[in-house]
Amino acid sequence: MVALNVVAQQFQSGAAAAAGATPSAGATPASASASASASAPASPPPAAVAPAPPAPPAFNRGAFSVDDPNSIWVVVDKLRPITDGATFVPPDLVDLPSDMPDPLGYMLRADAADALHAMFAADKAEIGTQLVAQSGYRDYEVQVRAYQHYKDALGVAGADQTSARPGFSEHQTGLAMDIMDTSSGCDLETPCFGSSPSGIWLAANAYRFGYILRYPADRVAVTGYESEPWHFRFVGVDLATEMHTTGVSTLEEFFGLPAAPGYAG
Numbered sequence: 001m002v003a004l005n006v007v008a009q010q011f012q013s014g015a016a017a018a019a020g021a022t023p024s025a026g027a028t029p030a031s032a033s034a035s036a037s038a039s040a041p042a043s044p045p046p047a048a049v050a051p052a053p054p055a056p057p058a059f060n061r062g063a064f065s066v067d068d069p070n071s072i073w074v075v076v077d078k079l080r081p082i083t084d085g086a087t088f089v090p091p092d093l094v095d096l097p098s099d100m101p102d103p104l105g106y107m108l109r110a111d112a113a114d115a116l117h118a119m120f121a122a123d124k125a126e127i128g129t130q131l132v133a134q135s136g137y138r139d140y141e142v143q144v145r146a147y148q149h150y151k152d153a154l155g156v157a158g159a160d161q162t163s164a165r166p167g168f169s170e171h172q173t174g175l176a177m178d179i180m181d182t183s184s185g186c187d188l189e190t191p192c193f194g195s196s197p198s199g200i201w202l203a204a205n206a207y208r209f210g211y212i213l214r215y216p217a218d219r220v221a222v223t224g225y226e227s228e229p230w231h232f233r234f235v236g237v238d239l240a241t242e243m244h245t246t247g248v249s250t251l252e253e254f255f256g257l258p259a260a261p262g263y264a265g
Helices: 002-020 030-039 110-127 140-162 193-194 197-210 217-225 235-246
Strands: 093-096 107-109 131-135 176-183 211-213 231-234
Touching: 093 110, 110 131, 110 197, 110 211, 110 231, 176 197, 193 197, 193 231, 197 211, 197 235, 211 235
Parallel strands: none
Antiparallel strands: 093 107, 131 176, 176 231, 211 231
């Protein structure tokens, strides 16, 4: 019995010691853990991500016909004659405003004439030169005579580099204008207009008014014509601006049409 009492006493002493023991350094009482959780700052919610702006709509290259001679986007070159060219006359031809120098009385389609008037005014306001409407709409018969003049002087090969054959001229669409000025001393037989203040301004700014330089010096193999820094073609502000922005300088390349260095026959 004594031995049993001793064992019982030892067991009770051990249990009491265990009950009063200090927790180890690594142990965390439940109450302390709950307190720490309550006092910890809440994590901020993730920042909202703004949605990406919608992409601008792609330029609609099919908005106007490139085949219909009545369209402002019609493409006329040595492989693309004007439909019914011998008889075609563009709609809404008008005389140019009286305050624009137009020594030979050429006409243009109404929208092209309005844009040309605005362009002439802007040139005068911005650089102080006076532009001249040197050659606009030419009908089929006038083009017959113009081409014959160059053919007599230069032969067929030479004429084809500088003048369109009848029925193949942009001038017959009423959308093209050869532009000179009163101060450079240049004419339509030499390329000096391109390096004049007026020519430089037009090449850089015509797109603002819906015009493009139609026969650039570095695109002879595409257009089939030698450089004509005076020949500007009205296509409307939308297309002219898109071509300016993308750096595509010819209608053939922009619309994916064949280059036209020569006539088919």
